[in-house]
Amino acid sequence: MRTSIFKNQDALAGLLFMGLGALGFVFALGYKFGTTIDMGPGYFPRILSLVLIGFGIITFVRGLRDCMPVEGGWAWLPLVLLSASLVLFGFLIERLGLVPALAALFFVSARAGHEFKALEVLALTAVMSVFAAAVFVWGLKLPYSLFAWNF
Amino acid sequence: MEILDQFMLGFGVALSLQNLAYCFLGVLLGTLIGVLPGVGPLVTISMLLPVTFGLPPVSAVIMLSGIYYGAQYGGSTTAILVNLPGETSSAVTCLDGYQMARRGRAGAALAIAALSSFVAGCIGTLLIVALGVPLAGWALRFGAEDYFALMVLGLVAASVLSHGDMIKALAMVVVGLLIGLVGTDVNSGVERYTFGLPELADGIGFTVLAVGIFAISEVVTNLEQKEAREVFTRNVGGLMPSWSDLKASFLPTLRGTAIGSFFGILPGTGPSISSFSSYMLEKKLAKDPSRFGQGAIEGVAAPEAANNAAAQTAFIPTLTLGIPGSATMALILGALIMNGVQPGPSVMTRNPELFWGVIASMFIGNALLVALNLPLVGLWVRLLSIPYRWLFPAIVMFCALGNYSLNNSAIDVYLCAAIGVLGYVLAKLKCPPAPLVLGYVLGPMMEENIRRALLLSEGDLSIFVKSPISLAFLTIALLLLVSMALPAIRRGKARVDQEEASAT
Numbered sequence: 191m192r193t194s195i196f197k198n199q200d201a202l203a204g205l206l207f208m209g210l211g212a213l214g215f216v217f218a219l220g221y222k223f224g225t226t227i228d229m230g231p232g233y234f235p236r237i238l239s240l241v242l243i244g245f246g247i248i249t250f251v252r253g254l255r256d257c258m259p260v261e262g263g264w265a266w267l268p269l270v271l272l273s274a275s276l277v278l279f280g281f282l283i284e285r286l287g288l289v290p291a292l293a294a295l296f297f298v299s300a301r302a303g304h305e306f307k308a309l310e311v312l313a314l315t316a317v318m319s320v321f322a323a324a325v326f327v328w329g330l331k332l333p334y335s336l337f338a339w340n341f
Numbered sequence: 342m343e344i345l346d347q348f349m350l351g352f353g354v355a356l357s358l359q360n361l362a363y364c365f366l367g368v369l370l371g372t373l374i375g376v377l378p379g380v381g382p383l384v385t386i387s388m389l390l391p392v393t394f395g396l397p398p399v400s401a402v403i404m405l406s407g408i409y410y411g412a413q414y415g416g417s418t419t420a421i422l423v424n425l426p427g428e429t430s431s432a433v434t435c436l437d438g439y440q441m442a443r444r445g446r447a448g449a450a451l452a453i454a455a456l457s458s459f460v461a462g463c464i465g466t467l468l469i470v471a472l473g474v475p476l477a478g479w480a481l482r483f484g485a486e487d488y489f490a491l492m493v494l495g496l497v498a499a500s501v502l503s504h505g506d507m508i509k510a511l512a513m514v515v516v517g518l519l520i521g522l523v524g525t526d527v528n529s530g531v532e533r534y535t536f537g538l539p540e541l542a543d544g545i546g547f548t549v550l551a552v553g554i555f556a557i558s559e560v561v562t563n564l565e566q567k568e569a570r571e572v573f574t575r576n577v578g579g580l581m582p583s584w585s586d587l588k589a590s591f592l593p594t595l596r597g598t599a600i601g602s603f604f605g606i607l608p609g610t611g612p613s614i615s616s617f618s619s620y621m622l623e624k625k626l627a628k629d630p631s632r633f634g635q636g637a638i639e640g641v642a643a644p645e646a647a648n649n650a651a652a653q654t655a656f657i658p659t660l661t662l663g664i665p666g667s668a669t670m671a672l673i674l675g676a677l678i679m680n681g682v683q684p685g686p687s688v689m690t691r692n693p694e695l696f697w698g699v700i701a702s703m704f705i706g707n708a709l710l711v712a713l714n715l716p717l718v719g720l721w722v723r724l725l726s727i728p729y730r731w732l733f734p735a736i737v738m739f740c741a742l743g744n745y746s747l748n749n750s751a752i753d754v755y756l757c758a759a760i761g762v763l764g765y766v767l768a769k770l771k772c773p774p775a776p777l778v779l780g781y782v783l784g785p786m787m788e789e790n791i792r793r794a795l796l797l798s799e800g801d802l803s804i805f806v807k808s809p810i811s812l813a814f815l816t817i818a819l820l821l822l823v824s825m826a827l828p829a830i831r832r833g834k835a836r837v838d839q840e841e842a843s844a845t
Contacts (some may be wrong), residue, residue: 203509229535265561273761306730326742
């Protein structure tokens, strides 16, 4: 059975490990290696990166041999929406305040579900905003303004 | 009796109003998420880690461990009533528990599950004391080289014994170790992998990593499938188990406890494999194995005892050696470090109120769970009707707010999103996340210990074989690795993995 390399579970994992290992190694070249008695900051990272590349090669080769495809589809849309909702939240909380940031988070992340009902999300936003304000702002006394305008 | 004094100290701590409240909150939340499928203890604990910041360490660990063992109780409730395991460790309970429910004996099944869980939880907690105290005393004599070897063994064992592919698990350990290196090197003051960002000088935050790797990628994985959850509440029937039920469950509960305690201590194994193994054992021991799958009460008592015992004994290496054996334990250890407790064998002598307070809270928590679970069963089942499309945005909110609140820094939230993407890709490629988190937690300690060991030995690597303790640990680690290369053992493990997968 031939599996395209882009669907080959282990080959992809191997490539990912090799890539991470190579990145780790290249950056660690900037840190002093030191000696075994007196290890520099570069000693541990460089060895680890090489080990990771080694595991990556083994995984890659096994992937070419076993040809196990990735199970199920990739949920790219939910992944992008959830990450975007986090980024939006981080961006907005310092500029518009807690409530608008939460509203953005709920409306963007809820899109990732299979059903999206605007009214439901609105209700959810309202309830959770009150909850978050009660717990984090009034309960834990964190210094967030509920609404703000800082640009 | 010194140990009685310690217990008194522990109960004194655990019975304070504040800690009782956190214990109650923990087991309540644990039951709640145990009931809700798709929301597990890993996700919940990572979400709540930021909230525990600033609590006294005792209260934080009391609450987090309550969530962990509470989830084992809650998971069985839905397994029995609606054939839906709230947690993977309760999957085996579905087999006979649901059959009992269909025969109108749901109440008896629930009661037996709760009782055997309670018995196992208490025995497991006693074991923490019985084994933990001498273990910590022994570990106090460890040198830096022994510690390094112990961590190597812990990481290797967690990768080899855990479900799935060993090479990928080991690679994930290394990724975790590398992520753990981000930040300022303690010895030289050099900033490693920070890319000039001042926010990274203290390293990637533990909660940022945990939330990204577990919570975000878990939510995305759940969203891959269409939501298909049937909800039906049925009549539970009488809660009182009959005398013959109790008698039939007695020995299976004890056997399940023994199996669970064993697997709980081992790194890489835990509640799931324990409940599965004890079910298999009961089936082998039974006079009439065909009753299993038809509502055999032993098939409920043994696995429930096993998963709760495992949940408790997993604390032994974590609390006494500072070496977590599973991802959840790594989270608990991370909570300790975050709150300023240096984990290791000295915790027991330096923070006795922490160790004994947590132990005492486990007895209280286990008792609370029985009280919470049985009378409130109807309420728990009704919670199943909450659709996931309401739950997951709320989870995302906790992730965002929690990470933001730690340093009031948006960078942490962005980083969490990025790690979430990495976590999802790794999960799709069947790379287990637990070894990564273990590596991340142990990484800095490993580097420090190997540096110290080699400094003392003047660069002589043979120090790792000269110390008998270190030699023993490294030999076991090597044997584990070699054994996995033997085809017979590898096939056997593949079969166990498969059977476990088909049972769930």
